[in-house]
Amino acid sequence: MSESAAHPREVLLGAQAGGVVLPVCDHYSGVEARMRKSLALQAEMAQEFGACVFDVTLDCEDGAPVGGEAEHAALVTELALAAAPGMRVGVRVHPVDHPAFAGDVVTIAGRAGHRLSHLMVPKVESAADVREAVQALNAAGAEALPLHVLIESPFAVHQAFEIASHPRVQSLSFGLMDFVSAHGGAIPAEGMGAAGQFTHPLVVRAKLEIASAAHAHGKVPSHCVVTEFNDVDAMRGAAKKAAREFGYTRMWSIHPNQIRPILEAFAPDERQIQMATKIIASAAAADWAPVSFDGTLHDRASYRHFWHVLSRAHATGRALPPEAQAWFAAASS
Incomplete structure (x- = not known):
């Protein structure tokens, strides 16, 4: 297939x-x-947007009552298996050094691994923890299940690049609350707030390290929670900062009120979508040679950027121009 006939994703990525x-x-x-x-x-x-626009991660670590870990694992397994077709459902298990971890994996990954989009492992400190989790998943028959990992300590931040390099790791999340607590009071409580987490130098440094490690290895950096779940403006502001200034392409929600502000903050706006569509269409018409658009030169480096803009628009359920709709219809066919 010639490049002129190839799909933009194949040419650019x-x-x-x-x-x-x-x-x-x-x-x-x-x-x-x-x-x-x-x-x-x-x-x-999903019905409203025409796509599954957010993951649901069922939580064992904070959701299971003490002493009831096995029963909770069985519950989330049944819920995952009963989810609507096409929906993305993951599970957060206990940390690898927790007594309930092995049982979580056997029950959840062993029975529902084929149905899960990912398994989230919290409190990952090193690549050794990732390898231990992978061994447990493989032993449970879930060899293809992607791992998402939660980095929650200063030491883990230092190990972020090595953690991100493991081929089973698909996404890195930042655990803000535990990270701040791990500093023994050296970071004030404001560092856990919607505003303070973007200004305290140690928290900012950790966020940037995790985002950089994820991008270096082609993984997805997922931003931490905003605990002020009833403050929509705080949520919207934090999500915009995470997406536009800190390099994150995904974010946690802990309340239904937070889902739409996250989608809005991470989705390209109408102007970006129109520009990206025109530039990619011009590039394809020029067989991917450099083109001039509104007095600016574009080549494959910028084409890749604008293809990512369209991919993000598609993933967030934004309306796409007909040309772009055709590209994504072809990609999923």
């Missing part, structure tokens, strides 16, 4: 063309009633 594009929002819930509501909302919004 090459060997990366098969890489996964994750929804920009990862919604967490661990109480049974909230987990069921989250799954119902996911299916409703």
